[in-house]
Amino acid sequence: MNFLTAVASLFGTIAIFYLCKMLYKKYQKEWLTPMLITPIVIILILLLTGTTYKSYNAGANILTNLLGPATVAFAVPIYKNFNLLKKHAFEIFLSIAVGSVVAITSSFMIALVVGLNDELVHSLVPRSVTTPIAMDISNMIGGSPTLTAVFVMTTGILGSLLAPFVIKVCRFHRPSSRGLMLGMGAHGAGTSKAFEFGELEGTFSSLAMIVAALISIVLSTTFFPAFEHLVVNILLP
Incomplete structure (x- = not known):
């Protein structure tokens, strides 16, 4: 029975997606994006059938384990457009570095304002990094990878x-601007x-996501501990 549940959860998740x-x-409606609708449908099915998450995840965790290879696969469009990316290397690195610092500090400050405990704070800080690396x-830093x-x-x-609205309001016309914003702000989903906007947008977004992950690893073990100590022990004793 457990084996059948595992098989059904795996292939059922793929089919639903x-x-x-x-x-x-x-229909091309933003609220119908598979990243949003698929989890909702799966949750409803689990509730209606009385299936526990543990039983469901016994088969579906295979998909979770594929996150790593999927992230590496984003390097393909980067390789194809390497000359273009090399040309804008300084601007790309600087913008992503600033974005990573803002993401970490804003996440930490929001968590403090809301009053989250230490585990939740440390779980929230890496939220702007692609899932496999964010969990690591x-x-x-003492968070919960699952959270x-x-x-x-x-x-x-x-x-x-929110990306289409932001792009329209801010008038981001260049593929590099659109891609870097989406990769830094929304990682894999972004x-x-x-890629729905175009290959160049997808390429820049892939680069932003990967570089942001690398920068965030460094910042999380150097900048964040110092910043946390400053805020918690000095500014908010």
Whole structure:
């Protein structure tokens, strides 16, 4: 029975995702994005059938383990457009470095204002990094990798939903601007959205996501501990 549940959860998740993807392609509504609808449908099915998350995850965790290879696969469009990216290397690195610092500090300050405990604070800090790396960072700084994955997904979904509005209001016409914003602000989900705008947008978004992850690893073990000590022990004794 457990084996059948695991198999059903794996292939059922894939089937639901592709059905949601077909629905999104047909109607092109932002709120129908598969990243948003798929989890909702799965949660409803689990509630209606009385299936525990542990039983469901016994098969679905195979998809979670594929996050690492999926992240590496984003390097393909980067390689194809390497000359273009090399040309703008300084601007790209500087903007992503600033974005990473802002993401970490804003997440930390929001958590403090809301009054979250230490585990939740450290789980929220890496929310602007792609899931596999964010979970590792969370583990390093004392957070809960599972909670971090939830925060990352929420950030990615909201970022990809708000992206068209932000692009329109701020008048981001250049592929580099659109791509870097989506990759830095919404990582994997943002990169998927960026490719809907065009290959160059997707390429810059892939670069932003990967570089942001590398920078965030360094910042989380150097800048963040010092910043946390400054705020908690000196500014807010």
